[in-house]
Ligand SMILES: Nc1ncnc2c1ncn2[C@@H]1O[C@H](COP(=O)(O)OP(=O)(O)OP(=O)(O)O)[C@@H](O)[C@H]1O
């Protein structure tokens with residue numbers, strides 16, 4: 001069966017939408033002498049997944065942390081649901097690149113933590129946490145501690161925690177980097193299902209071009225430090241096709257190649 005996969009190169013200046021839930025306005029970030037980000041303008045819609053792709057050190061994690069309200073921007077501002085971000089909030093959930101689990105707490109408590117912060121009672125938060133622990137395939141590990149898990153399992157705890165808080169905006173920083181290839185593909189399918197099922201706004205970071213093209217509605221290519229938006233690509237994938245049909249489709253592979261060519265200029 002033929003699929004219809006193509007990519008549209010969008011004009012970065014013309015991405016304004018009325019359905020934007022996250023608005024990034026002229027964001028710049030310096031850490032002392034290091035200029036990490038410069039002049040970032042982006043909007044993120046509900047029900048869509050946008051991937052940030054770019055060389056190591058171009059500021060992807062920094063941008064997610066600024067949107068999360070964990071790190072202040074040097075210039076510009078972020079609006080979420082029309083309100084300027086001044087710190088973290090329950091409408092935004094972060095899955096960290098380096099897990100960031102509480103080492104002294106069990107898997108169950110880690111997953112339930114966001115709900116604890118929201119003041120939800122023990123029985124209800126444990127019920128919700130168990131549901132998402134099962135969803136990421138970790139049933140039976142509820143009482144284990146992070147050091148008793150593999151890297152990929154810890155990442156799954158982070159994903160379950162982000163889903164459990166039922167945030168409007170999910171900030172996913174390389175959530176699958178420590179997961180083996182088989183589980184990674186399964187997670188990609190789960191992620192697509194969640195994007196379709198729950199009308200949330202997904203910001204995703206990965207170093208895998210294939211993964212980016214497979215899961216994204218839109219891919220933002222960033223230049224090396226200081227990170228600037230260099231190109232925006234919108235893969236349009238016919239999701240009615242089977243995963244292995246999509247992954248072998250010429251149109252899909254062409255988009256992967258096109259992005260590779262775009263990033264190649266930055267490779268050493
Ligand atoms: N807390 C910090 N203090 C000083 N410099 C920082 C800090 N965090 C990040 N940086 C610097 O800012 C730049 C961007 O870092 P960031 O972690 O955002 O990049 P990244 O695109 O996520 O990279 P990677 O793909 O390797 O995860 C880097 O040069 C990094 O050294």
Ligand SMILES: [Mg+2]
Nearest residue numbers: 060061062097
């Ligand atoms: Mg990073």
